[in-house]
Amino acid sequence: MTVLILEDEYPAAERLQRLLAQADAGARVLAVRDTVAGALAWLADNPAPDLILSDIQLADGLSFEIWEQAVVPSPVVFTTAYDAYALRAFEANSVAYLLKPVKLAALQAALAKLRQWPAPAPGLERLLDALPRPQRAHKTRFLVRQGEQLLPLPVAEAAWFGSRYDTTTLVAADGRRFIIDYTLEQLEGLLDPAQFFRLNRQCLAQLPAVRRLVPYFGGKLRVELHPAPADEVLVSKEKAPAVKAWLEG
Structure with a gap:
């Protein structure tokens, strides 16, 4: 499985690569990009990867701009600290929407869902699938x-x-x-x-x-x-x- 990582925080990108290696030993990271412009340039020059792991807030804007400006067939697992973008993520071939800090079990579940992608579920079920699971209350x-x-x-x-x-x-x-x-x-x-x-x-x-x-x-x-x-x-x-x-x- 080939993977493109879109993440503007170096420690987060490093952590994703470590988790990915644990979740799927056969996964191969082709590139890491931290901007919308960099991602668009890479996608224009390379075959579409099997999976894109993408933060939503990149260094020069929201990663959704990538799908607004180019046709990207690759499924996407979004990783973000915010749950407010789930519906927009669904519009961009989202397999899963993982809240940071990403846990190994959550990434493994997303990869398992990827193996069945696209699922034969009705549109509403697929939409609900893309929404984040209930999280524990915010720290008090x-x-x-x-x-x-x-x-x-x-x-x-x-x-x-x-x-x-x-x-x-x-x-x-x-x-x-x-x-x-x-x-x-x-x-x-x-x-x-x-x-x-x-x-x-x-x-x-x-x-x-x-x-x-x-x-x-x-x-x-x-x-x-x-x-x-x-x-x-x-x-x-x-x-x-x-x-x-x-x-x-």
């Missing part, structure tokens, strides 16, 4: 260390999360800071996407922490947060529309 608290004590901190009190040198820091609304044992990628899968947004590779913020957006050079946005981080928080030109949409609700 963290157990944080304060001195020698471990304290429960409600998620509502978290302003933003920062990642630096493989360390993730939870910054509370009152300015307190705690080191936590989660990556930002893991947090994307645990927290309510209506309340939290991954602004860039280093920062994931909760809605009340965003004070304003300031236009920045090259079409980027500078996000002013409270409490204020030490470094500027910049959102790429490609991701700026998604941030605005999230803030508008």
